[in-house]
Amino acid sequence: MPQRIQVDVSEIEGILNAILDSKIPPVARCRLLSSGFSPAHTLYLSEDIAGTKACLGCGNCIDICPVLGREPARREKTEQRTSMALETIVADDCDRCYACVLVCPQVDTTIKYYIVNRRVVEVMSRLEARIGDDQEPDLDLFLEEALDQG
Numbered sequence: 001m002p003q004r005i006q007v008d009v010s011e012i013e014g015i016l017n018a019i020l021d022s023k024i025p026p027v028a029r030c031r032l033l034s035s036g037f038s039p040a041h042t043l044y045l046s047e048d049i050a051g052t053k054a055c056l057g058c059g060n061c062i063d064i065c066p067v068l069g070r071e072p073a074r075r076e077k078t079e080q081r082t083s084m085a086l087e088t089i090v091a092d093d094c095d096r097c098y099a100c101v102l103v104c105p106q107v108d109t110t111i112k113y114y115i116v117n118r119r120v121v122e123v124m125s126r127l128e129a130r131i132g133d134d135q136e137p138d139l140d141l142f143l144e145e146a147l148d149q150g
Helices: 009-021 027-033 060-063 066-070 072-077 083-093 100-103 109-118 118-131 139-148
Strands: none
Touching: 009 027, 009 109, 027 083, 027 100, 060 083, 060 100, 066 072, 066 083, 072 083, 100 109, 109 118
């Protein structure tokens, strides 16, 4: 739902990289760097929310987070399904996979493209380093299933 004219990543690259390098889920801060609601949104509201950068509470970031997938008990801390809830319940344990940013309907596509084109290789390297780790049995199973299908 971002605006038609989105943020130019070259103008925010320094702060974006600082956000992406931090250990907490980056989705809320990436949303705030984005252009906000498009005037063409389809929400039925009495007020004009064009340009608003608020979280929709859709829960996409909560649903996609691998930390919460591995530790579903963390979800019991709150019923909220917002990016701020994600930051609270994941905190410094973020995998820095950026999946939350990629699924957020409020983050500009320009920021998502930047992450895919500049950061996904780093994510894959971090995942590869965890293969065989006793703390990551799901990752080993995923790799085994992928190889069996290939």
